[in-house]
Amino acid sequence: MKELVIDLEAEKNEILKRYRALLRACKPTMQKGDKRLIRLAFDMALESHKDMRRKSGEPYIYHPIAVAQIAAEEIGLGTTSIVCALLHDVVEDTDVTLEDIEREFGKKVAKIIDGLTKISGVFDTNSSLQAENFRKMLLTLADDVRVILIKLADRLHNMRTMEFMPRDKQLKLSSETIYLYAPLAHRLGLYAIKSELEDLSMKYMESETYQFIKNKLNEKKAEREKFIRDFIEPIKKTLESQGLNAEVFGRPKSIHSIWNKMKNKAIPFEEVYDLFAIRIVLDSQPENEKSECWKAYSIVTDEYRPNPDRLRDWVSSPKVNGYESLHTTVMGPRGQWVEVQIRTKRMNEIAEKGFAAHWKYKESSSDNGLDQWIHKVREMLRNPDSNALDFLDDFKMNLFSDEIFIFTPKGALLQLPLNATALDFAFEIHSDVGASCIGAKVNHKLVPLSYKLQNGDQVEIITSSKQTPKEDWLNFVVTAKAKAKIKSALKEEKRKIAEDGKEILERKLKSLKITYNSENIHKLSYYFKLGSTQDLFYNVAKGLLDMKDLKEYQLSEKSVENKPQDKIEQDQVQSMLRNIKTKDSDILLIGEDMQKIDYKLANCCNPIPGDDVFGFITINDGIKIHRTNCPNATKLMSNYGYRVVKARWTNQHELAFLTGLRITGIDDVGLINKLTTVISNDFKVNMRSITVDSDNGIFEGSIMVYVNDREHLDNLIKRLKTVKGITNVTRFDSASAIEKAS
Numbered sequence: 001m002k003e004l005v006i007d008l009e010a011e012k013n014e015i016l017k018r019y020r021a022l023l024r025a026c027k028p029t030m031q032k033g034d035k036r037l038i039r040l041a042f043d044m045a046l047e048s049h050k051d052m053r054r055k056s057g058e059p060y061i062y063h064p065i066a067v068a069q070i071a072a073e074e075i076g077l078g079t080t081s082i083v084c085a086l087l088h089d090v091v092e093d094t095d096v097t098l099e100d101i102e103r104e105f106g107k108k109v110a111k112i113i114d115g116l117t118k119i120s121g122v123f124d125t126n127s128s129l130q131a132e133n134f135r136k137m138l139l140t141l142a143d144d145v146r147v148i149l150i151k152l153a154d155r156l157h158n159m160r161t162m163e164f165m166p167r168d169k170q171l172k173l174s175s176e177t178i179y180l181y182a183p184l185a186h187r188l189g190l191y192a193i194k195s196e197l198e199d200l201s202m203k204y205m206e207s208e209t210y211q212f213i214k215n216k217l218n219e220k221k222a223e224r225e226k227f228i229r230d231f232i233e234p235i236k237k238t239l240e241s242q243g244l245n246a247e248v249f250g251r252p253k254s255i256h257s258i259w260n261k262m263k264n265k266a267i268p269f270e271e272v273y274d275l276f277a278i279r280i281v282l283d284s285q286p287e288n289e290k291s292e293c294w295k296a297y298s299i300v301t302d303e304y305r306p307n308p309d310r311l312r313d314w315v316s317s318p319k320v321n322g323y324e325s326l327h328t329t330v331m332g333p334r335g336q337w338v339e340v341q342i343r344t345k346r347m348n349e350i351a352e353k354g355f356a357a358h359w360k361y362k363e364s365s366s367d368n369g370l371d372q373w374i375h376k377v378r379e380m381l382r383n384p385d386s387n388a389l390d391f392l393d394d395f396k397m398n399l400f401s402d403e404i405f406i407f408t409p410k411g412a413l414l415q416l417p418l419n420a421t422a423l424d425f426a427f428e429i430h431s432d433v434g435a436s437c438i439g440a441k442v443n444h445k446l447v448p449l450s451y452k453l454q455n456g457d458q459v460e461i462i463t464s465s466k467q468t469p470k471e472d473w474l475n476f477v478v479t480a481k482a483k484a485k486i487k488s489a490l491k492e493e494k495r496k497i498a499e500d501g502k503e504i505l506e507r508k509l510k511s512l513k514i515t516y517n518s519e520n521i522h523k524l525s526y527y528f529k530l531g532s533t534q535d536l537f538y539n540v541a542k543g544l545l546d547m548k549d550l551k552e553y554q555l556s557e558k559s560v561e562n563k564p565q566d567k568i569e570q571d572q573v574q575s576m577l578r579n580i581k582t583k584d585s586d587i588l589l590i591g592e593d594m595q596k597i598d599y600k601l602a603n604c605c606n607p608i609p610g611d612d613v614f615g616f617i618t619i620n621d622g623i624k625i626h627r628t629n630c631p632n633a634t635k636l637m638s639n640y641g642y643r644v645v646k647a648r649w650t651n652q653h654e655l656a657f658l659t660g661l662r663i664t665g666i667d668d669v670g671l672i673n674k675l676t677t678v679i680s681n682d683f684k685v686n687m688r689s690i691t692v693d694s695d696n697g698i699f700e701g702s703i704m705v706y707v708n709d710r711e712h713l714d715n716l717i718k719r720l721k722t723v724k725g726i727t728n729v730t731r732f733d734s735a736s737a738i739e740k741a742s
Contacts, residue, residue: 011059015046015059015061015062015065018062018065018066018069019042019065021069022038022042022065022068022069022072022082023035023038025069025072025073026038026072026079026082029072029076029077029078029079030079031079034079037079037083037105038079038082038083038086040083040104040105041082041083041086041087041105042065042086044086044087044090044096044104045061045064045086045087045090046061048090048093048094048095048096049061049064049089049090049093049094052093054161054164055164055165056161056164060089063089063157063161064085064086064087064088064089065086066157067085067086067088067150067153067154067157068082068085068086068153070085070153070156070157071085071149071150071153074153074156074190074192074193074353075149075152075153075190075193075353076349076353077146077149077150080108080109080112080146081112081146081149081150083105083109084109084112084113084116084146084150085150085153085154087101087105087109087113088113088116088150088154090113091113091114091117092117098110098113098114098117101113112146112147112150115147116147116150116151145188148184148188149188152181152184152185152188152190152193155177155181155197156193156196156197158173159173159174159177159196159197159200159201160200162174162200162204167646168614168644168645168646170204171204171205171614171628171637171644172637172641172644173204174200174201174202174203174204174205175201175205175633175634175637175638175641176637176638176641177197177200177201178197178198178201178202178205178634179634179635179638180638181197182194182197182198182201185197189319189322189323189350189351189353190353191323191351191352192352192353195254195256195257196254198254198256198257199254199255199256201256202255202256202259205628205629205633205634206259206628206629207612209259210255210259212269213255213258213259213269214255216269217252217255217258217275220275224250224252224275224276225250227332227334228249228250228276228278230333231250231278231332231333231338232248232249232250232278234303235248235278235280235299235300235303236248238299238302238303239280239296239299242295242299244282244292244295244296244299245282245283246280246281246282246283246296247279247280247281248278248279248280248281249278249279250276250277250278250279251276251277251278251279252275252276253274253275253276253277258272258275261274266662266664266728266730267728268728273336273337274329274337274338274339277338277339277340277341278338278339278340278341279340279341279342279343279348280296280300280340280341280342280343281343281344281345281348282296282342282343282344282345283344283345284344284345286346289315289344289346289347290315290316292344293315293326293342293343293344294315294326296326296342297326297328297342300328300330300340300342301328301330304330304331304332304333304338305330305331306328306329306330306331307328307329307330307331307337310327310328310329310339311326311327311328312325312326312327312328313326314326314327315343315347317405319403322350323350323351324343324347324350324351325341325342325343325347325351326341326342326343327339327340327341327342328340328342403415403416403417403418404416404417404418404420404453404454404455405455405456406420406425406453406456406457406458406459407456407457407458407459408429408458408459408460409458409459409460414428414429416428416453416479417478417479419452419478420452420453420478420479421449421450421451421452421453421476421477421478422437422439422440422442422447422448422449422450422451422453422459422461423437423440423449423450423473423476423477423482424453424477424478424479424482425440425453425459425461426440426449426461426463427477427479427481427482427485427486428479428481428482429461431481431485433461433463434469434482434485434486435467435468435469435485435489436463436464436465436467436468437449437461437462437463437467438462438463438464438467439462440459440460440461440462441459441460441462442457442458442459443457443458444458444460449473449476450476468489468493469485469486469489469490469493471490473486474486474487494534494538495534497537497538497541497542498534498537498538498541499537500537500541501536501537501538501539501540501541501542502537502540504540504541505521505536505537505540508540508547508550509550511547512547512550512551514550521533521536524536524550524553527553528545528549528553588613588625588647588648588649588650589647589648589649589650590615590623590645590646590647597623598622598623599615599622599623599624599625599647600621600622600623600624600625601624601625601657602616602624602625602626602630602632604626604630604631604632605626605627605629605630605631605632605633606657606658606659606660607625607626607627607630607657608657608659608707608708608709608710608713609649609657609708609709609710610649610709610710610711610713611627611628611649611710612627612628612629613625613626613627613628613647613648613649614626614628614633614637614644614645614646614647615644615645615646615647616636616640616643616644616645617643617645618643623645625647649709656686656706656707656708657706657707657708657709658688658704658705658706659704659705659707659713659731660702660703660704660705660731660732661702661703661704661705661716661717661720661729661730661731661732662700662701662702662728662729662730662731662732663675663699663700663701663702663703663720663726663728663729664698664699664700664701664726664727664728665698665699665723665725665726665727665728666697666698666699666725666727667694667697667698667699667725668699668724668725671699671723671725671726672690672692672701674723674724674725675701675703675720675723675726676690678716678719678720678723679703679705679716679720682719683715683716683719685705685706685707685712685716686705686706687703687704687705687706688704688705688706689702689703689704690702690703690704691703699725702732713731717729717730717731
């Protein structure tokens with residue numbers, strides 16, 4: 001009994017210690033009376049969560065304190081946000097009501113807590129992020145961006161403390177994070193948080209690769225630090241001699257960004273040279289910022305030769321999220337490229353804590369980038385007809401996009417995403433201009449609607465009253481606004497045609513003595529594999545379905561018994577699992593109670609024993625097994641998390657599994673023979689196919705082989721790398737096979 005009292009006393013002291021650390025983090029933004037409000041919120045949270053514990057066994061109150069600490073320290077939010085962060089779970093998890101919060105803290109705090117509570121199901125660690133819920137969450141962005149910022153802080157702390165969760169929950173949360181939260185943090189300018197979210201997701205989704213890169217970085221740490229010291233020493237001296245007050249230091253690149261570079265360039269870790277960036281942070285007066293950044297750029301490029309293609313000027317034209325910086329890549333003293341970032345203290349704070357940290361909560365100027373972005377999000381949300389997943393893809397596209405700057409004929413400046421077309425520009429001016437656009441003049445030359453705009457183009461739109469939006473426009477527009485407006489116009493046009501088709505179908509069914517009612521209309525839609533009754537009416541009006549087709553339907557008795565089913569609801573999943581037939585013996589155990597259940601291996605990633613895998617319940621193909629790092633895994637787990645089931649390999653795997661190897665090297669006589677000898681003779685591995693290409697002495701080949709498991713494959717790769725002339729051997733996915741949720 002005495003031991004328990006000591007534990008509780010220690011916990012009480014730890015809670016107070018964490019609370020004091022929070023107050024220290026809040027100090028820069030604190031005003032008179034703020035400390036009392038924060039204390040009041042802390043006391044309410046402490047009392048409400050007093051009997052609750054986290055998965056780790058720690059008191060639950062550690063979590064809201066940590067979320068408030070992140071909001072204050074890493075995002076730079078003020079007292080209102082700290083109060084909301086401390087109370088973000090009380091309405092959802094305890095007896096405290098919104099009325100209680102409004103009475104104690106006022107309407108603004110209650111409104112933010114309401115926004116956080118409404119969408120708690122989206123972020124709840126026990127559920128998966130569903131597209132429709134995410135859309136609802138973004139609606140709150142229109143009211144107050146702090147709702148999103150506190151949720152990002154909440155997600156970051158959950159990701160930091162995820163080691164105590166079950167493996168399937170870790171995978172779901174990591175998928176959501178990489179799919180939406182990291183890009184959302186990026187778009188709001190929270191670069192430090194974005195990088196950490198990406199790294200933490202990778203830690204759980206691709207743990208082996210994460211650990212490999214982490215170990216490699218640690219091995220070369222001392223050598224790297226010496227290189228950075230040698231590199232920055234002459235720059236520091238020249239900056240001081242020219243009267244520029246600056247901090248110069250090296251920043252390591254995130255593990256996720258290094259992994260991306262390895263994947264995109266298909267190179268091993270040893271060939272990734274920019275493992276860090278040099279940052280110069282100037283202490284400049286506002287009026288001298290731009291000139292001093294360029295002065296520092298001149299000093300760097302006098303010392304080291306720059307790559308002319310790698311200059312990025314976000315000082316003259318900041319990114320939409322407020323990011324300002326000069327980036328250049330220079331040749332270092334040891335013959336390797338080094339990225340140098342030049343910015344002022346103010347620019348650095350915006351880059352670290354995000355433009356949202358400077359959000360003006362009072363009604364003020366709305367010409368800043370964050371306001372423009374939120375305005376675009378609101379426009380997307382106003383389109384009530386769009387499918388939630390389509391919306392999500394459009395939204396993500398806007399999150400990831402880099403910007404280009406385009407001029408109107410009168411010299412006004414518009415920001416558009418990279419790869420935007422002349423038609424995107426037309427819709428950006430006005431929906432009616434886009435809908436009636438027939439062409440454009442770019443820099444006074446006539447171009448088609450699909451013309452991809454370049455930074456600095458001047459564009460004049462040509463319209464015609466006879467023009468209407470076309471379906472193929474969707475193939476080349478990239479902005480969410482243009483896509484939404486085109487889809488809306490096409491939908492309206494389709495609706496009008498479908499109205500005519502409805503009357504035609506009614507007459508035709510009457511002549512066939514088929515009753516025109518909703519049941520038969522649904523059966524017809526299902527028989528002809530059409531997504532909706534409107535598609536049925538439309539096809540009839542367009543002559544795509546005629547009397548011959550309807551007679552075939554009439555003769556098909558089987559079709560009458562078929563019942564449409566186009567999606568799996570959450571509550572159907574368990575019954576489907578029970579109905580999938582079990583196997584007597586197999587190499588995979590599936591589900592919470594690890595049964596031997598029938599399954600198929602997904603073609604998109606070709607899993608083999610030893611791979612980290614999960615099961616996904618489909619409508620027509622039962623359970624499909626995917627690798628956790630499958631190209632389609634993130635999307636499946638993010639949008640249909642309730643259809644994901646655990647899967648684990650047993651030790652009985654004498655079967656052979658298909659996987660692909662990509663081989664590069666220096667072309668030489670007999671190289672293919674050497675490779676096939678290793679594969680067939682030394683390893684006794686069967687090959688299904690081999691594709692070889694040689695260009696100017698460089699050999700590239702793809703080989704599909706049958707292996708027993710991951711260890712077998714790793715040994716084969718190691719052996720192939722020893723073949724003279726071979727420079728790299730990597731496993732590849734059939735990434736072109738996009739897995740449908742059905």
